[in-house]
Amino acid sequence: MENIQEFVDSRLRNFLSSFSRLKPEGWIRLVWIVGAYLLLRPYLMKLGARAQEKQHENAADAAPTDAEVHPNDLRGGQKVGIAIPGVDSDDNEEERTEAKPGQWGKKARARQRRFIRDTLEKEEKRLQDEQEQEDLREIADLLED
Template sequence: MAGLGDVASMVGNRFVNNISGSFGSLTIHQWIRLVVIAGAYMLLRPYLIKLGSRFQMKQHEADEKASLEEAAAIAAGKKAPLSANDLRGGAAKKAPQQPESDPDDSDDDVPGAVVSGTDWGKTARKRQRRVLRKMLEAHEQALVDAQADDEDKDIEEFLED
């Protein structure tokens, strides 16, 4: 416990020494500059806060207006009400175009079809199948290379220099 008290007193002494050294060595020009900066901050801060609140209020009003217009469009029947997928953030999106066709990826996949948030598992499964297929091909290639090396060693036994 004595170590903790020593550390606290050391920190306190350093703080006092640094602050007194900083302000004790200021010239008159530096004092004036410090007072001007602090004063300008204290004078301008309330105006900057009011300006920020005005911008924030305008943004809130615009958001509220947009939500009221959307609610009116839904009530008038011009727009479909929100579905559970829309609320979850899974609004319908266009499916990305796959440059390569994959026979294993034919899970009722129509190019350009609309995909909802509930279909994320399908693309993950396709991606996993591609990764596994690439790993299997790499392993098979390594086995073929190893077998070719073994055959070369067998042939080298019979060669003479």
């Protein structure tokens, strides 16, 4: 246990002393390296995601299946003619577009937009009915007097 503690202490001491011994050129170089990493990281992540997506597509295309309809036919935007239960045909044009492999959740977002739109329509109808009832009450009060 003592050896482990001594090892950790020496590594920590060496790490801290390396920063205390840096000259201004070293600090400038360190700032450049960290800044370049922070600027380039999102682009490198996108590049890696794109390469991984292509690799997954190639692996999925090469895998043989015994199904009547290949899963990629359902995902790729080709119309196969199979009715999927629970999917309405009265969607907006934006909601009808098929999700590409890598745009997961597009149908869920469309479903959420549909839900919010329907909820707002119900609320507007309820408020309109409430307003009509209030108007009828006011008219009835005026007729009684």
